[in-house]
Structures are given as C-alpha cells and as structure tokens.
Amino acid sequence: MNLNDNILIKIRDMRDSLTPVERLVGDYILENKEEIPHLSIKELAQASKTSDASVLRFCKTMGYSGYRNFIVSISASLGSLDEDTKAQYTDIQPGDDLSIIISNISLNNCKSIEDTLRVVDRQEIAKAVEVLCHSKRIVFFGIGASGIVGMDGEQKFSRINKMCHAYTDGHSQLTAATLLTEEDVAIFISNSGATSDIIDALIIAQKNKATCIAITKYNKSELAVRADIVLSISTPEITIRSGAMGSRIAMLTIIDILFAGVASAEYDQVKASLTKTHNILKKKLRY
Template sequence: MAIQNNLLLKIRDVKESLTPVEKLIAEYILANPGEIPHLSIKSLALFSRTSDASVLRFCKTMGYNGYRSFIVSLSAALGSHDEEQPAHYSDIQPGDELDVIISNVARNNAKSIDDTLSIIDHTEVAKAVKALRETHRIVFFGIGASGLVCRDGEQKFSRINKMCHAYTDGHSQLTAATLLERGDVAVFVSNSGDTEEILDALDISLKNGATTIALTRFGKSELAQRSDIVLTFSSQEITMRSGAMGSRIAMLTVIDILFAGVASAEYTSIKKYLLKTHNILSAKHRRG
C-alpha cells in the first residue's frame, strides 16, 4: 500500500504552479530522485542551478520547515517507491493494439486511485464527512467531466435522503449559489481549481455562509486556497487521454469515500432509505 503524503507525487502535481526557480528544483528532484537524500542543500542548489535560499523556499512551499525534514520525507517516499515498484502512466498511441489499450487504460486508472490515496489528507476527509453529516442540503458544482462526477455525487447522497442537486452549467450554478444559506454544503469539483464559473459560484457561496468543499488536483489553485475544506487527488493526464480519464476516476473515488463515510456513520438511521431505493429499483428492473 502506498504511504500517505507521498512527496514525489506532490512535487509532480504541484510543479506547473511553482515559480520558475522552484520549478527548476522540482524538475531536478523528479529527474534524479535517488540522488537527492545524499546531497547537501548547497549541492542541490548547484545542480539545479539555483541557490541555497531558493531550495529552502521550495521546501517551505512543499510544507516543510527546513531541508532536513524535507529529505526525511523524500527518503520515505523513495523507500515506498522501491518496495512497490509502481507502474508508470502509459500514453495511448495511434494504432495501438486493442490488448495494449485495455491494459494501459486499466493500469492508468488504477494508478490514479493509488496516487490519490497517497496524497489525500485524512483530516480534511474527516472534516468533509462531518460537514456532510450535519447538513440536510448538499449542492455540487462542476463543469464538463467534473460535472459527471457531480451527477454521481447527487445520485449517491440522494439515496440516503439528503436534499442534493448537481449544477453543471455556469448560469444554473450562479442561481444555485445565490440561494445557498448558512448550514448548507457546497461541493466544488474542478480538476484545475481555476475554472472561472466555479470560482464565481464559490465567491457567492462563501458570502452566503455555506460550508465549501473543494475537490481538485493537488497543487496551488484559487479554489483550494479559498475553500473551507480541500480534498485533493493525483492523476497525470497525458497527451491522448483527452477524456480526463484518470482525473475522473480519482474524483469519483473521493466521492465514493465521502458517501461511504457518511453512510457508515449514519447507517442505523439511513439503512431504511437504502433499502427502499434498492427495492423500488429492483422491482422496476423485474417489470422491465
């Protein structure tokens, strides 16, 4: 099982949002991960063509007080990597044999889930489950592939008698956000965390006092910085995987975790709703 808070995955996911100097350090670390634990701060600065101060700033950006604690965490990540030897993401090439496509897509999706489990913050998950348990009204906001994830969340939480709706276009999102009140929970699903329509709805939701939960890729983004609770996932979208395959699977996994967390904690009171919905759907299928 992958260790929690895998530093290498975090560096990879946050790289594009770093300053140009920090990005040089990140790229050197990712290209030479096994060497880094043996380097002094001066050596890493030299090899990455930066400075001691830049390396320290990079460590702080990654959430560490200093270089030593950064190296300890990186060593742990490398130990996990060596032990598990995880498969790399595989791009889909024109003309690939179907057997290759089947294998690569399945492996990429599985790796997205494993990587997400490595970096997701369990404390933030617990906060999200608590907020979802205490509210009776949940609103999901997402566009495109993220909107599909919102629909999945709507379907799941509606089954346990939560007042729940998903809004997947900009105009309806503004209307829904305007009607939110204190005690409501607004879940914002966005791969980039910088989608304009999502940020507009977030701004209104915050002003209305709703509890805001961000589900977004690990890294710096306005959505992550401004939301009350932040749930991050990890997935590497590569050239031909234009359908946001990995990120969608990772986000759906987080939605499943939230639903299971709420349903497990409240099973005594919600099992009647699960049974009712199961029975009515089963009856309809038999008639069909």
C-alpha cells in the same frame, strides 16, 4: 510512513503552481529522485542550476521548515515505492493494439486511485463527512467531466434521502450558489482548481456562509486556497488523447469515500432509505 505523506507525488502535482525557479528544483528532484537523499543543499542547488536560497524556498513551499526534514521525507517516499508505484502513467498512442489500450487505461486508472490515497488528507475527509452529516442540503458544482462526477454524487446521496442536486453549467451554478445558506454544503469539483465558473460560484457560496468543499488536484489553485475543506486528488492529464479519464476516476473515488462515510456514520437513519431504493430498483428490473 503514512500513505498521504508521499512528497514525490506532491511535487509532481504541485508543479504547475510553482514559480519558474521552484520548478527547476522540482523537475530535477523528480528526474533524479534516487540521488537526492545524498545531496547537500548546495549540491542540489548547483545540479538544478538554482541557488541555496531557492532550494530552501522550495522546501518551505512543500511544507518543510528546513532542508534536512525535506530530505528525510524524500528518503521515506523512496522507501515506500515498490515496483508497481514506480510504474509511469502510460499514454495512449495512435495505432495501439486494443489489448495495449485495455492494459494502459486500467493501469492508469489504478495508479490515479493509488496516488490520490497518498495525497488526500484523512482529517479533511473526516471534516467533510461531519459537515455532510449535519447539512440541510448538498449542492455539487462541476463543469464537463467534473460535472459528471457531481451528478454521480447527486445520485448516491439521493439514495440515503439527502436533499441534493448537481449543477453543471455556469448560469445555473450562479443561481444555485446565490440561494445557499449556512446550513448547506457546496462541493466544488475541478481538476485544475482554476475554472472561472466554479470560482465565481464558490465566492457567492462563501458570501452566503455555506461550507465549501473542494475536490481538486493537489496544488495552490484558487479553489484549493479559498475552500473550507480541500480533498486532494493526484493524477496527471497526459495528453488530449487521454482526456480527463484519470482525474475523473480519482474524483469518483473521493465521492464514493464521502458517500460511504456519511452512510456509515448515519446508518441507523439511512438504512431504511437504502432498503427502499434498493427494493424499488430491484422491482423495476423484473419488468
């Protein structure tokens, strides 16, 4: 089974965008995943307090034509999970010992990356790398923690002599989106995919025929629906104590993949830029 076909992770990450009835089905599956392959559609409907039709609609929402294909995918997902991936994300609790905090944060970050690799579409990554290679200019849009990810993207792509910039506030984003052209690529970064400033900038960018890439949680958010290319991340934001740590790590991983993909595809052209920037920074460190 391909890593990006894990239906259990997909259900978890799409939960907030499901209808109330679909959420009943999804929650029951996640809480009782080991028994799901043994249930008929009628048994799952009864157990989740829904109906046969609701279960079938849920399967279609998840991208399956029928219940049988869905159950086969559930079985495959269960088979792919070892003890490490069965481990739950662990929140930070008041008064936790520092050693526990170190362990939990590290495990959560690792799991965010692992789960992201299970939902991100490799074909979408390939499309993103291709359009970035042929772009005249790359523009990153993000608010808050997502804006920091965009700034990381600007720093990386600048090193290979790509014309790029990150915009992290609503007003500058609207201005930047207005000046985009069909030769430009706009990368919109938002965990929820519903940040109003990001959506406003996306709509303007698309009117100007820029290629729009979304880095967002795997769901049916407005950002994911509207974007030309969607690069999905997977990470739950557990509580305010955890902030946006998990999603930030997952998004940074996607940025690293895009940068490495472009640098590899254009290595003959960018190696001189990489060497120059490396040498100048190395020289700076000597002083």
